[in-house]
Amino acid sequence: MPQGAELADFADIVKRNEPLAPYTYLKLGGPAEWLLQPRSREELSAVVKRCFDLRLPLRILGSGCNILVRDEGVRGAVLRLHEPAFRQIAVEGKRLRAGTGAAVSALISAAARHGLAGLETLVGIPGTVGGALRCNAGDRAGDISQFVHQVEVFDSAGQAQVRERDELHFGYHSSNLDDPVILAAEFRLESDSPDAIVKRMRRAWIQRKASQPLGYQPACRVFRNPRALSAAALIEQAGLARTRVGGAEVSERDSNYVVIHPEATARDVLRLIDLMRSRVQERFGVELEMELTIW
Ligand SMILES: Cc1cc2nc3c(=O)[nH]c(=O)nc-3n(C[C@H](O)[C@H](O)[C@H](O)COP(=O)(O)OP(=O)(O)OC[C@H]3O[C@@H](n4cnc5c(N)ncnc54)[C@H](O)[C@@H]3O)c2cc1C
Numbered sequence: 001m002p003q004g005a006e007l008a009d010f011a012d013i014v015k016r017n018e019p020l021a022p023y024t025y026l027k028l029g030g031p032a033e034w035l036l037q038p039r040s041r042e043e044l045s046a047v048v049k050r051c052f053d054l055r056l057p058l059r060i061l062g063s064g065c066n067i068l069v070r071d072e073g074v075r076g077a078v079l080r081l082h083e084p085a086f087r088q089i090a091v092e093g094k095r096l097r098a099g100t101g102a103a104v105s106a107l108i109s110a111a112a113r114h115g116l117a118g119l120e121t122l123v124g125i126p127g128t129v130g131g132a133l134r135c136n137a138g139d140r141a142g143d144i145s146q147f148v149h150q151v152e153v154f155d156s157a158g159q160a161q162v163r164e165r166d167e168l169h170f171g172y173h174s175s176n177l178d179d180p181v182i183l184a185a186e187f188r189l190e191s192d193s194p195d196a197i198v199k200r201m202r203r204a205w206i207q208r209k210a211s212q213p214l215g216y217q218p219a220c221r222v223f224r225n226p227r228a229l230s231a232a233a234l235i236e237q238a239g240l241a242r243t244r245v246g247g248a249e250v251s252e253r254d255s256n257y258v259v260i261h262p263e264a265t266a267r268d269v270l271r272l273i274d275l276m277r278s279r280v281q282e283r284f285g286v287e288l289e290m291e292l293t294i295w
Helices: 005-009 041-054 104-113 129-134 194-211 231-237 266-284
Strands: 014-019 031-036 058-061 074-080 089-092 095-099 148-154 160-164 181-188 219-221 248-250 257-260
Touching (some): 005 014, 005 041, 041 058, 041 148, 041 181, 104 129, 231 266, 248 266
Parallel strands (some): 031 074, 058 074
Antiparallel strands (some): 095 181, 219 257
């Protein structure tokens, strides 16, 4: 049997050679060998176990806001936790529990409705709770890690495990959450008046929009800021502002963003990223680290 053919058992939830571009923010790249959308924890666990037994690469796709899929696509299984079982949000006192398929915007709204403060600084960050946890989404005003109390994951054998706060390490746009599946998380928040929360939310929204490139074309942030330096400033000083490769262009407004024109391919973006990285290395001896995940 060809490797992976056993996934055909999950006929109700599997698509073979499914294009991934429509599921990502950048709308680029090729297909997944297998795309699965489990409907329950049991089904998810069975899929993870099967991939583990078959040694089939397994990836989780959130909203695809921080992923660039290569034009040739990805081998193995890609899972989306988009069914209701993975998107539930429950509030109990100052505790908020969310499935990682829920949108960050839904998490913020639920917290605000219950007069729970903290998460509002994340307003305007697109994506799911799972992606936000793995990438420790946020900015200087705060990040999601500050409020995480506990995270439930599936390990590579498909077994549920709980990671407590003291086992979790979050850095700048990074975390040690490297289990194959982040399933759910519990957040501990503080009470505040809904009016005050909404006011802070508006302020955070304006600040976030002001810091992102303008325009109708999608654009992605590429590199982490090196310690005490700005990736955008290094790229600009390396003379790369507005440099274009095919349909991918360094943003005029913030050189750490690549703007995607309609004719762009994933290859164009990757070639431009290589150019940005090598030019900064040559000029300043600084090795830029990727923030964007490449599949
Ligand atoms: C316009 C725009 C603005 C942005 N602004 C910000 C910002 O201000 N601050 C910021 O931090 N980020 C920002 N981002 C980046 C992005 O929104 C965040 O990284 C977001 O958290 C990604 O969530 P996602 O669901 O799209 O994850 P994806 O892009 O789908 O996935 C990202 C990574 O997380 C993994 N992953 C996702 N879900 C799970 C899961 N359940 N279990 C295990 N692994 C999982 C994926 O495998 C992948 O490795 C921005 C992006 C865009 C497009």
